[in-house]
Amino acid sequence: MKKILLAALFAASALPTFAADKELLNASYDIARELFVQYNALYQKEHPDVKITQSHAGSSKQANAILQGLKADVVTFNQVTDIDVLAQKGKLLPENWRERLPHHSSPYYSTTAFLVRKGNPKQIENWGDLVKDGVEIVLANPKTSGNGRYAYLGALGYAQDAFKSEAEQHDFLKNVLGHVKVFDTGGRGATTSFVERKIGDVLITFESEVHGIRQEYGADNYDVVIPKVSILAEFPVAWLDKNTEAKGTTDTAKNYLEYLYSEPAQRLLAENHYRVRDEKVAAAFKDRFPELKLKTIEDISGSWDKAMKEHFASGALLDQLQKR
Structure with missing residues (x-):
């Protein structure tokens, strides 16, 4: 026993x-x-x-x-x-x-927002302000980052409301891309460029990230701008x-x-x-979370498959706009 x-x-x-x-x-x-x-x-x-x-x-x-x-x-x-x-x-x-x-x-989901220097010295309130003279943008590369693709498509969604012709919409996108000072491979790299390397006037990234930056690096150093129209980021x-x-x-x-x-x-x-x-x-x-108009990928480009083929594939619109 x-x-x-x-x-x-x-x-x-x-x-x-x-x-x-x-x-x-x-x-x-x-x-x-x-x-x-x-x-x-x-x-x-x-x-x-x-x-x-x-x-x-x-x-x-x-x-x-x-x-x-x-x-x-x-x-x-x-x-x-x-x-x-x-x-x-x-x-x-x-x-x-x-x-x-x-x-x-x-x-869960988010949207694309802007982080600017304290006091918003360049007076960036909406997508259209990104193409003002002297404005420098920091952005994750749409080729390697979903964060960057949402930013690009958010700008396109704004352009579709602001301009009637596709040519005008593409000119606006080209202008935005021309103001980008740094294309980082990912969202965190873009944050590092903006916050630690002090590059640029505005960081375009997820709403969650801009608030996280203010919490970590000091709310006294940055302002958050939520565009009135942006993209639904799932x-x-x-x-x-x-x-x-x-x-x-x-x-x-x-x-x-x-x-x-x-x-x-x-x-x-x-x-x-x-x-x-x-x-x-x-x-x-x-x-x-402020209220805003959230456009879906279907609203802007029909579907993700269509967006990838028409905008982000090799030789597609993103590449064409950067070569012009």
Whole structure:
């Protein structure tokens, strides 16, 4: 009996050793570092057996890294097409991935905003002010960054309202691009250029990022400008079936993303200046987010596929405008 009891006690004490903890790799966009440090800590309070590793870069660079072998379990990107390429080219998840989670697999969203020097010395209030004489813009490169693509398309959305002809709209875009002092590969690089290297008069980036900069570097140094018309920037998420099935992490990866829709996570997102889907949380934080007209990618360009082909592919409009 004593031997049986000792054996049972040994078996019970040994269980944690054999029950391997789950480990997830989250490949995310460039400026989401601080957000996911906080989110992972929140998630791990309820799931202490899950270890989460982060990887951050421009959204398109991350997609390319995954296609080249980065074994991410989940992606939390800022553009649909960067996940589509993982489905279509990499065959890492089904092409209907947007239907697997609520709100087209976008648990939160944002828009494009401007960060200017304190006092707004160049009087930048809207997209049209970006082309004033002497204004220098800092922007993530639309070729490598979803952040940069949203900025480009936000400017196009404004131009479509302001100018009747396509030629005038393209001239405005060309003028905006001509005022860009620095094209960084990602949103965080653009922030570094504007804040630490003191380049430019205005940084065009996500609304969440401009508020984060003011919190970190001092509200007395910068002003936030929210254009009256801007673009809806959705933040799609997905688990990569091929990778999670190979690693045995599918259920954990799915749960990790589903938790983004929970009230505690939605509150955390709103505290980080992201606009959220939960109506109760959104109402509690409504004073933080000014009302504006948000144009969708469908409004501006028909679809992301069309936008990528017509504006961002090699030799497309972006390249043409920069060569003129």
